[in-house]
Amino acid sequence: MTAAPKPAAPAVLTVSQLTAQVRGTIEAKFLSVWVAGEVSNFTRASSGHWYFTLKDATAQIKTVAFRGINLRLRFDPRDGMEVIARGRLTVYDPRGEYQFIVEELQPKGVGAAELALRQLKEKLLAKGYFDPKRKRPLPRPPRRVALVASATGAAVRDMIEVFAQRWPFTELVVRPARVQGEGAAQDISLAVRQLNWLHRNNKLAFDAIVLGRGGGSAEDLWAFNEELVADAIYNSQVPVVSAVGHEIDVTVADLVADHRAETPTAAVVALTPDRRELVAALGALRGRMAEAAERRLKSARQRLDQFATRPAFRRPLQRVHDLEQRLDDTAARLARAARVRLSQATQKLAEVSARLETLSPLQVLARGYSLTHTTDGRLVRDPRGLRPGDLLVTRVTAGVIRSLVTEARSTEDDPPPQGAG
Known part of the structure; x- marks a missing residue:
């Protein structure tokens, strides 16, 4: 009898080999897939990558959105936000976890552009960009105004024409800029900053800057909803007028600017008086002044006639x-x-x-009395203050007697009278 053949030894895989096979199977099967879920545990890494979890009521999956994808998104994902993501499945070898790599991301139920605009408005509102207290009054009439608009658009031509009609004394400086399409926001922001540099360094002083363009779709006006344009307007030392020709949609530039005009023409009207109206008003004022002068003259004549009588x-x-x-x-x-x-x-x-x-003492002297005093003028009242040899002056009614003291004795020194007890 022959011996039965021994069974072949089972293939033994390392963890890395097994993980590589699983990853290959998953990546081949789920090369591109759409997934809807709620964002959870959202983390923004210093590298610019986003790490979060997509979950529903019963399951969840680790998700990564790399920096190159994130830069193209107009909104920021947040915890609790419902999103729809397109991407591929893979396995992260170090942890042996499968994860979803995002290649496209959009909010669920609302457009990405609309959500981005909402988020930007919330951010700028919190920073005080829309505070009415920081908005400055417009100079009226202005001496020099800078117009930021498309060089070939109708908006700049309309503004120049209306300035010429209403107030031709304003000097206009046109800074051409792209107002829609790729790079428009960067160009508008650069224009505002360049004009402020000229103003700040006394190269060319401006009373106002007008950002003007005609009407268009929300997508056409999107450059005026960019954060860098809002920053440039907010930091401008020169008052800014936002004249984006769309009366329904309010752009971020409209909210940050010192004044919002519905159209470029309305911006010029807000900045200037109407020369023709001013001339008419001056004519009316001249007439009222003439009437007032005539009344004063008539009143003065009447008063003069009254005074003459x-x-x-x-x-x-x-x-x-x-x-x-x-x-x-x-x-x-x-x-x-x-x-x-x-x-x-x-x-x-x-x-x-x-x-x-x-x-008078002289009357007393006339009755036989006298006054005696020393040579230094002291009146003699008590003989105890005198010494033999002192010179005295005695005044009587008829003249003066000078005498020399030989003895000075007080009446208290006399012997008592006979018969005293």
């Missing part, structure tokens, strides 16, 4: 004569009053002098 104008010196007579009467009364007051004062002085005379 007054006595002061008929006899101009009569008033002077009356005043002179009153002055003479007043002078006479003052002279009489002065004489009376002088007489009264003289009489009163005599009375006071008589009273003072009765109190």
